[in-house]
Amino acid sequence: MGRVSHADESTVVVEMRNIVKKFGDFTANDHIQLTVHKGEVHAILGENGAGKSTMMNVLCGLYKPTAGEIFINGKQVNFNSPKDSIDMGIGMVHQHFMLIQPFTVTDNIILGMEPVKGLVVDKETAKARILELSAKYNMSIDPDAKIEDISVGMQQRVEILKVLYRGADVLILDEPTASLTPQEIEGLLEIIENLTADGKSVILITHKLKEITASSDKCTIIRQGKYIDTVSVKDVNESDLAAMMVGRDVNFKVEKKPQEPGEAVLEVEGIRARDYRGVEILKGLDLTVRKGEIVGLAGVDGNGQTELVEILTGLRKAESGKVSILGKDVFNRTPKETFDAGISSIPADRQKHGLILEFSNEDNMILQHYNEAPFARKGILNRKEIREHATALMEKFDIRPRGTEGNPAGTLSGGNQQKVIIAREITNDKELLIAVNPTRGLDVGAIEFVHKYLVEQRNNNRAVLLVSFELDEIMSLSDRIEVISGGIITGSVTGEEIANHETDEKELGFLMAGGKRT
Amino acid sequence: MKKIKNILETNVLYTLIAIVIGFVIGALFLAVAGISPGAAYAKLIDGVFGRPKYLVWTMVYGSPLIFTGLSVAFSLRTGVFNIGAEGQFVVGSLAACAVGILVQAPPVIHALLCILAAALAGFLWSYLVGLMKVKRGIHEVLSYIMFNWIAFYLSNYMVNTELLHKEGDGEATKNVLDSARILFPEGILKVLDCSGANWGFLLAIITAVAMWIIIEKTTLGYRLKAVGFNKEAAKFGGINADKSILTALGISGALAGVGGAVQLLGMGARISQFAGQEGYGFQGITVALIAGSNPIGCIFSGIFYGAMKYGGSKLTMVGAPEEVIDIIMGCVIIFIAISQVFKALFKKTVKGKESK
Numbered sequence: 007m008g009r010v011s012h013a014d015e016s017t018v019v020v021e022m023r024n025i026v027k028k029f030g031d032f033t034a035n036d037h038i039q040l041t042v043h044k045g046e047v048h049a050i051l052g053e054n055g056a057g058k059s060t061m062m063n064v065l066c067g068l069y070k071p072t073a074g075e076i077f078i079n080g081k082q083v084n085f086n087s088p089k090d091s092i093d094m095g096i097g098m099v100h101q102h103f104m105l106i107q108p109f110t111v112t113d114n115i116i117l118g119m120e121p122v123k124g125l126v127v128d129k130e131t132a133k134a135r136i137l138e139l140s141a142k143y144n145m146s147i148d149p150d151a152k153i154e155d156i157s158v159g160m161q162q163r164v165e166i167l168k169v170l171y172r173g174a175d176v177l178i179l180d181e182p183t184a185s186l187t188p189q190e191i192e193g194l195l196e197i198i199e200n201l202t203a204d205g206k207s208v209i210l211i212t213h214k215l216k217e218i219t220a221s222s223d224k225c226t227i228i229r230q231g232k233y234i235d236t237v238s239v240k241d242v243n244e245s246d247l248a249a250m251m252v253g254r255d256v257n258f259k260v261e262k263k264p265q266e267p268g269e270a271v272l273e274v275e276g277i278r279a280r281d282y283r284g285v286e287i288l289k290g291l292d293l294t295v296r297k298g299e300i301v302g303l304a305g306v307d308g309n310g311q312t313e314l315v316e317i318l319t320g321l322r323k324a325e326s327g328k329v330s331i332l333g334k335d336v337f338n339r340t341p342k343e344t345f346d347a348g349i350s351s352i353p354a355d356r357q358k359h360g361l362i363l364e365f366s367n368e369d370n371m372i373l374q375h376y377n378e379a380p381f382a383r384k385g386i387l388n389r390k391e392i393r394e395h396a397t398a399l400m401e402k403f404d405i406r407p408r409g410t411e412g413n414p415a416g417t418l419s420g421g422n423q424q425k426v427i428i429a430r431e432i433t434n435d436k437e438l439l440i441a442v443n444p445t446r447g448l449d450v451g452a453i454e455f456v457h458k459y460l461v462e463q464r465n466n467n468r469a470v471l472l473v474s475f476e477l478d479e480i481m482s483l484s485d486r487i488e489v490i491s492g493g494i495i496t497g498s499v500t501g502e503e504i505a506n507h508e509t510d511e512k513e514l515g516f517l518m519a520g521g522k523r524t
Numbered sequence: 525m526k527k528i529k530n531i532l533e534t535n536v537l538y539t540l541i542a543i544v545i546g547f548v549i550g551a552l553f554l555a556v557a558g559i560s561p562g563a564a565y566a567k568l569i570d571g572v573f574g575r576p577k578y579l580v581w582t583m584v585y586g587s588p589l590i591f592t593g594l595s596v597a598f599s600l601r602t603g604v605f606n607i608g609a610e611g612q613f614v615v616g617s618l619a620a621c622a623v624g625i626l627v628q629a630p631p632v633i634h635a636l637l638c639i640l641a642a643a644l645a646g647f648l649w650s651y652l653v654g655l656m657k658v659k660r661g662i663h664e665v666l667s668y669i670m671f672n673w674i675a676f677y678l679s680n681y682m683v684n685t686e687l688l689h690k691e692g693d694g695e696a697t698k699n700v701l702d703s704a705r706i707l708f709p710e711g712i713l714k715v716l717d718c719s720g721a722n723w724g725f726l727l728a729i730i731t732a733v734a735m736w737i738i739i740e741k742t743t744l745g746y747r748l749k750a751v752g753f754n755k756e757a758a759k760f761g762g763i764n765a766d767k768s769i770l771t772a773l774g775i776s777g778a779l780a781g782v783g784g785a786v787q788l789l790g791m792g793a794r795i796s797q798f799a800g801q802e803g804y805g806f807q808g809i810t811v812a813l814i815a816g817s818n819p820i821g822c823i824f825s826g827i828f829y830g831a832m833k834y835g836g837s838k839l840t841m842v843g844a845p846e847e848v849i850d851i852i853m854g855c856v857i858i859f860i861a862i863s864q865v866f867k868a869l870f871k872k873t874v875k876g877k878e879s880k
Contacts, residue, residue, distance in 0.1 A: 321760065340762070340764075341759055341760055341762045342762035342763075346762075353760060358754075358757065359760040360757060360760070361757060362757045363753070363754065364754070365749070365750065365753060369746065373750070373758075373760075373761035374761050374762050376743055376746045376750075377743040377747075382742075385742050385743050386742055386743070387741055387742060387743060387746060389741075
């Protein structure tokens with residue numbers, strides 16, 4: 007990988023010994039160990055809900071451990087609040103950013119510790135300090151930009167600068183790549199490298215194996231709250247890590263029997279649409295998805311795929327074009343009409359479109375069917391049927407923890423929230439399933455599982471449109487890949503070409519950037 | 525230990541604490557004003573519990589408040605904030621008054637017609653605000669407050685029209701016809717020794733239960749809550765969000781409107797020209813907040829507010845100003861609003877003891 011390790015094995019900066027954290031009867035952390043050295047990138051690997059976040063929340067002072075000891079720079083500490091941990095040089099960048107949207111970058115970074123001159127905030131000093139930090143670690147940023155105007159990758163930089171500004175020597179990054187584009191991920195890895203070169207330590211919570219091998223020195227694996235092992239990343243490969251994480255061998259290769267696609271299910275012709283700024287984002291796009299095939303729509307974020315899916319699912323109106331399902335016109339219909347016509351979808355933003363977080367899991371599972379038998383009769387909900395339906399789905403789709411049918415969906419881990427949506431949409435069993443980044447934020451065990459279900463839909467002669475920023479996913483699942491760039495399809499790759507290695511990520515990347523096949 | 529923890533989790537406890545603190549602060553104000561808090565509170569308690577008929581009066585005072593409380597609670601549960609219950613209460617009362625004066629009908633039917641008219645008036649008053657929200661994106665809180673004043677002046681105007689104004693001097697309407705009143709029969713009134721005892725309380729309880737069923741058990745409630753919590757996800761799921769918002773606001777308005785009818789047909793029998801907003805709608809906000817937006821809870825918090833209003837009206841007898849009730853209720857709301865702070869504090873203390 008060519009990365010240089012900056013780890014100094016002689017200096018231990020963080021040590022967690024036998025950490026136990028219980029919530030009621032539930033043990034989230036069961037004797038966890040962690041040792042982080044100066045300048046080290048230490049990955050924490052575990053499935054969704056394995057207890058990674060709990061462990062880090064203990065380290066950053068949000069939770070008090072039920073038992074166990076924490077040492078920072080060799081000194082035993084007892085954190086009563088996040089402030090105590092910040093004072094000891096530990097800074098956490100949360101998965102869901104905690105930024106105030108209408109405030110500027112500078113305002114957000116200095117929030118709570120504003121330098122003052124007399125009675126006013128000394129913004130100039132703050133700005134100078136921020137620019138100094140951003141130059142030091144090579145993360146350029148506009149200190150006067152408002153958060154709402156900058157990209158997700160930039161917002162993450164603000165979060166990192168925020169903890170650096172507070173003097174952090176140990177940075178905890180919780181699922182930092184979950185919402186980044188591939189380019190942004192590369193940028194982040196560079197930043198991590200710069201930080202460790204300066205002697206900072208980075209704890210990386212992730213379940214993306216590739217990023218661990220690309221960035222980390224050490225990796226601590228936890229499974230169902232228990233400590234499994236700490237390994238040197240250079241001594242293991244991705245399969246080893248995956249096996250340790252889920253406790254069994256993981257099949258990365260998607261098993262797919264050959265199958266001839268049938269008649270066209272989704273036909274899109276000449277779709278044109280504008281985005282919220284009035285800029286034309288779809289410029290006459292054509293697309294066909296047939297029975298029994300998975301069509302992968304590959305493209306860099308912002309080239310019209312989001313808008314296309316919104317149009318297909320009735321959330322957005324197109325200006326012109328044609329959309330039909332099995333010959334039936336569904337152009338510019340309501341979400342209900344497109345659903346009834348045979349389109350179900352796994353939306354990109356699970357918390358915005360996919361789930362009502364305040365609703366119970368069982369209520370989320372009947373979102374499109376709440377007023378149909380057996381869940382309701384004559385306007386009265388049948389709670390018993392709804393509960394049984396949810397219990398069955400939780401069992402079948404391995405949604406954890408069990409017995410949470412009546413709990414708000416917002417209390418599940420991200421991966422399990424996604425499983426609730428997938429369970430719902432796949433059991434809708436419509437002619438066409440649209441899946442947008444269906445495995446974003448999921449661990450390998452869950453990814454394997456989602457992929458299995460997508461292939462099962464295809465094998466059952468359903469049409470599947472897979473929109474994903476993960477090229478690996480597109481390449482391993484698709485029977486055909488369509489590349490979208492600048493609002494039109496710029497290239498097409500058949501499954502045979504993928505299987506026979508006549509194309510690769512490089513060529514797809516080239517097409518995605520607007521290049522033409524030769 | 526577990527039991528203690530469970531108790532610390534429930535909101536009822538914090539509501540009760542907030543009420544106690546409200547009374548303590550009210551006592552401070554009384555003491556500062558040179559009035560013995562003991563005497564004032566003794567009067568308040570005696571004024572509510574002293575005789576059976578006082579309790580009946582408490583119910584009578586509480587009934588319209590249960591309705592406006594339900595109105596606000598229903599709106600909060602469906603993701604909007606009906607701060608316009610005041611206006612809907614006024615138009616409901618006005619509509620009931622007009623039907624009660626101008627229409628001739630047999631007893632029970634006449635009263636039902638009045639209540640129906642009030643529900644319709646409240647529904648429309650709120651629905652209009654909903655339309656502006658859905659079609660033009662105007663925030664409901666703004667338009668509700670303006671609609672409160674429109675209702676206020678509309679009522680004052682109508683009171684003085686020839687159609688409704690009573691004969692002779694005075695700034696009030698005629699009394700509604702006896703057939704429109706919802707008082708208990710003469711015999712029961714005598715037994716209860718309360719001239720204002722009426723069916724309103726029973727109606728309020730039935731309505732509260734109905735609202736609870738709608739919110740918790742029906743597809744309508746599912747739809748309204750879904751849109752209230754997450755409009756985008758509801759839309760994605762095929763629910764017509766605009767229609768749901770209009771329905772929610774309409775129902776909420778109808779509830780406040782019926783509250784107006786219950787007050788009019790049960791107690792006042794006529795509408796007087798207002799000098800200022802009467803506050804039934806705003807008090808409904810307090811009722812809903814104390815109830816934690818739970819319809820069944822609204823019954824109890826409505827009675828509580830009713831008791832405070834009725835008992836408070838007697839405070840002048842011991843030289844204490846009635847306004848002390850407003851101070852107490854205000855403090856209760858503040859402390860309910862910050863009850864999460866208490867919750868965290870209590871839990872910490874319990875935890876601290878545990879670890880020792």
